Amino acid sequence: MSESIHLVFNVDGNNFASAGTASEEVKSKLKMIGISSADIRRVAIAMYEGEINMVIHAGGGEAIVDIFLDRIEILLADHGKGIEDIEQAMQPGWSTAPDDIRALGFGAGMGLPNMKKYTDEFRIDSTVGVGTNVYMTIKFN
Amino acid sequence: MNIGEITQTIEGKVLCCEDRLDTEVVTCCASDMMSDVLAFYSASNGVLITGLVNPQIVRTAIMVDAVCIIIARDKKVDDTIVNLAKDNGIVVILSPYTMFETSGRLYEAGLRKSKG
Numbered sequence: 001m002s003e004s005i006h007l008v009f010n011v012d013g014n015n016f017a018s019a020g021t022a023s024e025e026v027k028s029k030l031k032m033i034g035i036s037s038a039d040i041r042r043v044a045i046a047m048y049e050g051e052i053n054m055v056i057h058a059g060g061g062e063a064i065v066d067i068f069l070d071r072i073e074i075l076l077a078d079h080g081k082g083i084e085d086i087e088q089a090m091q092p093g094w095s096t097a098p099d100d101i102r103a104l105g106f107g108a109g110m111g112l113p114n115m116k117k118y119t120d121e122f123r124i125d126s127t128v129g130v131g132t133n134v135y136m137t138i139k140f141n
Numbered sequence: 142m143n144i145g146e147i148t149q150t151i152e153g154k155v156l157c158c159e160d161r162l163d164t165e166v167v168t169c170c171a172s173d174m175m176s177d178v179l180a181f182y183s184a185s186n187g188v189l190i191t192g193l194v195n196p197q198i199v200r201t202a203i204m205v206d207a208v209c210i211i212i213a214r215d216k217k218v219d220d221t222i223v224n225l226a227k228d229n230g231i232v233v234i235l236s237p238y239t240m241f242e243t244s245g246r247l248y249e250a251g252l253r254k255s256k257g
């Protein structure tokens with residue numbers, strides 16, 4: 001692979017059942033190009049948590065993925081309600097998810113901490129009422 | 142323990158991927174919180190026991206490289222779940238027991254937790 005691979009996914013905010021398809025596709029792409037399963041798992045989990053967040057907290061958005069020889073860069077961009085206090089949102093256990101989302105198995109307040117844990121670079125830019133951008137880089141070992 | 146032995150231990154019913162019952166399983170995680178499961182990401186070739194029935198239990202299993210999902214307490218499982226699991230080679234077993242008893246039986250039979 002001499003050049004990078006550029007992928008753009010539309011993440012549907014009105015379809016909980018389909019949430020995670022973008023992550024699934026990225027996972028199989030990485031498998032195809034021979035990335036190690038440990039690295040793939042880190043990418044898959046971090047991106048999936050972010051994708052779910054866009055669906056349950058932000059009404060959907062876009063996932064922009066660039067795969068290089070030595071790393072993957074993921075941008076999750078939405079135009080949802082934004083995050084007021086990012087430091088608080090990053091605390092394990094902090095969640096504003098309503099009961100119907102909890103009943104589906106999400107809303108433990110573990111997604112953002114997991115994403116940070118599994119990535120080498122992690123940054124959130126968010127403006128209330130405008131939207132949220134989550135940037136993640138994972139280096140391949 | 143392989144998936145076939147797991148099925149017997151919990152008197153379960155296999156809903157898909159019957160051809161994979163000889164897959165060896167090394168670890169197990171029981172939870173109704175998917176981000177908790179995702180935090181145990183080192184659990185490859187694991188089993189996920191859950192009381193939930195929505196497609197995200199399969200997606201979560203895919204992301205952590207689990208090979209089997211056990212749904213506790215005989216619930217109605219719709220085709221989207223079974224088809225998604227089938228496409229990804231993940232065995233789905235319906236257990237007649239509660240999550241507690243399903244877990245207990247497997248623990249007694251020697252299955253141990255994920256190293257997380």
Ligand SMILES: Nc1ncnc2c1ncn2[C@@H]1O[C@H](COP(=O)(O)OP(=O)(O)OP(=O)(O)O)[C@@H](O)[C@H]1O
Binds near residue numbers: 053105106108111112
């Ligand atoms: N894209 C987003 N847009 C708006 N708010 C968000 C977004 N992502 C996260 N948040 C806010 O940050 C909180 C913490 O997110 P985190 O992913 O850690 O937990 P959760 O999604 O609530 O639960 P879990 O991820 O365990 O299912 C959320 O409850 C929500 O308030």
Ligand SMILES: [Mg+2]
Binds near residue numbers: 110111
């Ligand atoms: Mg989350």
